[in-house]
Amino acid sequence: MNVDFIEALKELEKEKGIALDVLIEAIEAALISAYKKNFGSSQNVRVEINRDTGEIHVYNRRTIVDEVEDPRLEISIEEARKLRPSYEVTDILETEVTPRTFGRIAAQTAKQVVVQRIREAERTIIYDEFINREGDIVTGIVQRHEMKNVFIDLGKTEAVIMPTEQIAREQYNQGDRIKTYIVEVKKTTKGPQILVSRTHPGLLKRLFELEVPEIHDGIVEIKSVAREAGARSKIAVYSKHENVDPVGACVGPKGMRVQAIVNELRGEKIDIVKWSADPVVFVENSLSPAKVLSVHVNLSEKIAKVVVPDYQLSLAIGKEGQNARLAAKLTGWKIDIKSESQAEENNE
Incomplete structure (x- = not known):
């Protein structure tokens, strides 16, 4: 390793955001394992990379003791003081043991570590980017x-x-x-x-936010969404400005806005209804496109009894109960639908 290698690491620091010290410390740790593996050493060693020149040095570390039990890890105080009189017991004596052939092994090891660290950094960057986009739409x-x-x-x-x-x-x-x-x-x-x-109700909501500027700007608000993905959905909208029609804004000129969403969802039918704080009005709107004659609500149990013209009963209930089911999801109310003649029979 040389100066060019250090310069390459500095470039990586700029491009990938991996600190130079983090890279060098990781390489040093990997080189200790590489040294022990290739040179059969069970010594306690330290590897140092010069931050300026890229030179590598391997040092054998031994603890200074009174009595040596393991000469690979320890050295006597008498031997140590022959090298330097100021040594004391428990000090660490380092001796350079850098092998002549260590350069090639070091270069290969360093390359592996750098590649691994780059991969980890890129994964972290991607994770950080997408963790903040939960609940958002992506195109792929x-x-x-x-x-x-x-x-x-x-x-x-x-x-x-x-x-x-x-x-x-x-x-x-x-x-x-x-x-x-x-x-x-x-x-x-x-x-x-x-x-x-592709089935989450949030997908429908975010598509409307992308297609309808009034929703993006906060003028029109999506109050609730009920969806049976691939078949039919209902969305309740409310306008904060009296002069803005929330349903018209979502439908768009000649139905272009809602049609773009229908196309994206491969033909899923979408009913856009006007939200109301009055549960009678909201339940009536939620059963669109069916016409409603009357709505009677039980506020404590959140049950709405709805009467529709005889010829509108099947439309109000929908195929396999779909329209009524979606209306109940949209409003949060249990909806009991009867035809006009059924209501008269029951004296309702």
Whole structure:
């Protein structure tokens, strides 16, 4: 090792943010193991790298004692004082034992340590970047499939969509560009593991924040989201400004904003409803597109009894109860839907 090696380490310090002292200390520690392995030594040794010249020196360290039990680790006070009269018992005597052939071994060892440290530093940088992005959207390219998991290339690293976070019947073809929601970032021995989702309600919310400037600016607020990924979703929105229509803002000119989100979610239907602090109004809005005749609420039990025209009953309930189920999720209320004729029969 030489001056050029030290300069190379200093460049790494600038580029990768790994302190020079940290690198050199790691190399010194690795060289101690390399020395003992290659020269069959069980001595207590210290390796020193000169920070200016890059020169390496290996020193045998022995403790000064009255009576020597292990000559590899100890030296008598009499022997030590022949070298320097000022030595005392318990002092450490160092003798240089740098082998002539140690340079090649040292260079190889140093290279391995530096590569490992660079890899660790890069993993830390990636982890620090993505741990702060939990709950955010990332765009990536479908890379491969392994054991039903889908791996997404994010550029610097990759993310994984577990089977439970994949939309049923959605195809993830290699090379497809998709948006996913970061659910969790884990630290593992192989580096950061980024878990992303296509089914999380947060994905829908973040897509609206990206597409609708009024939401990004805080004029329109998303109050709640109910989602059955791949099939249908409902989103309740509220405007802080009387002259801004929250539903219209989310739909966009000629439906362009909501259509962009529908396209990203491969055709998932989205109902945008107006949020209200009045539970009667909110429950009525949540059952859109069905028309509602009346809503009676039990505030203590959070139950809403809804009456709809006979011809609107199937629309209000939805296919396999989907519309009613999503409305209940969106409002947080248990919703009991009856047709007008059913309500009359029950005298409700």
